[in-house]
Amino acid sequence: xxxxxxxxxxxxxxxxxxxxxxxxxxxxxxxxxxxxxxxxxxxxxxxxxxxxxxxxxxxxxxxxxxxxxxxxxxxxxxxxxxxxxxxxxxxxxxxxxxxxxxxxxxxxxxxxxxxxxxxxxxxxxx
Amino acid sequence: xxxxxxxxxxxxxxxxxxxxxxxxxxxxxxxxxxxxxxxxxxxxxxxxxxxxxxxxxxxxxxxxxxxxxxxxxxxxxxxxxxxxxxxxxxxxxxxxxxxxxxxxxxxxxxxxxxxxxxxxxxxxxxxxxxxxxxxxxxxxxxxxxxxxxxxxxxxxxxxxxxxxxxxxxxxxxxxxxxxxxxxxxxxxxxxxxxxxxxxxxxxxxxxxxxxxxxxxxxxxxxxxxxxxxx
Numbered sequence: 223x224x225x226x227x228x229x230x231x232x233x234x235x236x237x238x239x240x241x242x243x244x245x246x247x248x249x250x251x252x253x254x255x256x257x258x259x260x261x262x263x264x265x266x267x268x269x270x271x272x273x274x275x276x277x278x279x280x281x282x283x284x285x286x287x288x289x290x291x292x293x294x295x296x297x298x299x300x301x302x303x304x305x306x307x308x309x310x311x312x313x314x315x316x317x318x319x320x321x322x323x324x325x326x327x328x329x330x331x332x333x334x335x336x337x338x339x340x341x342x343x344x345x346x347x348x
Numbered sequence: 349x350x351x352x353x354x355x356x357x358x359x360x361x362x363x364x365x366x367x368x369x370x371x372x373x374x375x376x377x378x379x380x381x382x383x384x385x386x387x388x389x390x391x392x393x394x395x396x397x398x399x400x401x402x403x404x405x406x407x408x409x410x411x412x413x414x415x416x417x418x419x420x421x422x423x424x425x426x427x428x429x430x431x432x433x434x435x436x437x438x439x440x441x442x443x444x445x446x447x448x449x450x451x452x453x454x455x456x457x458x459x460x461x462x463x464x465x466x467x468x469x470x471x472x473x474x475x476x477x478x479x480x481x482x483x484x485x486x487x488x489x490x491x492x493x494x495x496x497x498x499x500x501x502x503x504x505x506x507x508x509x510x511x512x513x514x515x516x517x518x519x520x521x522x523x524x525x526x527x528x529x530x531x532x533x534x535x536x537x538x539x540x541x542x543x544x545x546x547x548x549x550x551x552x553x554x555x556x557x558x559x560x561x562x563x564x565x566x567x568x569x570x571x572x573x574x575x576x577x578x
Contacts, residue, residue: 225373225375225423225427226423226424226427228373228423229373229419229420229421229422229423229424229427230420230424232416232417232419232420233417233420233421233424236413236416236417236420240413292407293407293408293409294407294409295407296405296406296407297404297405297406297407298405
């Protein structure tokens, strides 16, 4: 009986943990994409410095979440996101706005893809 | 390169500990005694653990969560099997008689996809020379063959000979490889003085000279000295 209850507790813990992590990942992804959108708007308005600051803020937030994200998602995807973020920042610094929009779009896509891949959906289950 | 090797080392250790804990939670079973579902789980666990062990890009949780989910599900299923017969029958099936009163049941053998060679092999392993000695042979739910012999072929027991052999109990290890297990000695209601007396009787100088000493509830002692001890 004890073993059964222990097994049940583990299953509930795992289930709850998965739901919590999924919720957390969605929330963080939304925050990241909101920052990207803000940076894009700022870049469109010609405020390159502010756009860079926003991306820096994104980077700081990303680095804070890296330990948890690293235990949830594939490291290759994380590396890709970090690369795209660095390239977007570099494009802004050098004033290459067209290239910047490409990089920021790719970054947005990959963040949404990360969230989608980890979310509880029939598509992911099957 | 050194960091990569360190990561491989640590990941392997962590996963190894997780597997040991998981199998410990599942309970003690030998491979030959496992039910089909337990055997599947055991193989699955090793496969699941090997993936994050080899690919550092995959989070460790990707291996740990499936392992513990499987173990927990297996335990819950075992509990359901224990409580409800229909679940047990559905998952494990029923034992099947394949030999009855010395006669091999061809249809049952075909159903079980057992060849005559396999049956004869099992007879030899169980020291049975002649199928006519078998009253019943059953294929158990774990795939093993068990035999009920005809009374005339059964090994002689002390009861049949009207003998009263010395009773024995479960042996408890008191000394293992020269080391005293004090807890077991206390458990058997013996003390150091008793132990020294026993060692003297067996011409053993010290505990360190003993390879194995066991004691059971009926005070039966087994003692083996270390090779080269006086």
